[in-house]
Amino acid sequence: MTENKAYRRGVGVMLLNADRKVWVGRRIDRTDEAWQMPQGGIDEGEQPWVTAQRELEEETGIKPHLVERLSECPERLRYELPEELQGRLWGGKWRGQEHDWFLCRFLGRESDIDIATAHPEFDAWKWVEPSSLPDLIVPFKRDLYRQLIDQFREHLGLP
Template identity: 80%
Template sequence: MTGAYRRGVGVMLLNADKQVWVGKRIDNTDEAWQMPQGGIDEGEQPWATALRELEEETGIPPHLVEKIAECPERLRYDLPDELQPKLWGGKWRGQEQDWFLCRFLGRTSDVNIATAEPEFCDWKWVPAQQLPDLIVPFKRDLYRCLIEQWAEYL
């Protein structure tokens, strides 16, 4: 069922003020901000992937992250037709992701986007309601779904 979709994860990371971590993508000339996400390696479990991706993209180590909730279903997005051949060797139509809502237990100084393979050139905390306006258009419905799913925590 998921053959046309790359399996991945995403993390909605909340600070003490219930704001969400977003990073500005290095590879996008538009003002594209997104939550941490990434692909699941073979044999890897979704939660382990979420912690690995979060650390790879934000520098935040797993001990500074507490899982609050998991989205009960995998969420999908489709890439625009013009992007499909350019990403992941044209193998995938989009992504199907497990999403985790997490609490950040650290300090601002614990965030370090200057990682080994940086994905972001800037980052900030934003109210969850701003997320759909910050993300690329083809992921907006997915972000709206997450906001609705986790409204009680936001």
């Protein structure tokens, strides 16, 4: 996809444990059961993989040396915010986000995960089957999560 200023650039991380389950966190800023994988914006001059490692540590406490990069999406994936959110989030500057996505393996222990970070984004976390991801995320990101499952199908052990 080409660069588009209407979309905020960012990254996302699909983190797998040894059982090929995916890490998700429950958003601290929502009243519904909205779970998601770690994601965040790219800082000026920052490379996507460096951003992915930084965001993962900022959101989960997982240090970069505890993560093995397995694959990445060959193209950036986008989602659009619902109209009612477009004017409220990010000062109304963006209509959605466009992410580089990385598939990674978690090499640490569960005790290495700490969501009580300096600026917490999640109030709970769990490992889930990849096929359940679209049902856990907010509706406007479901298609993106389905694309990720298709993209990483081989690594996830799916037919």
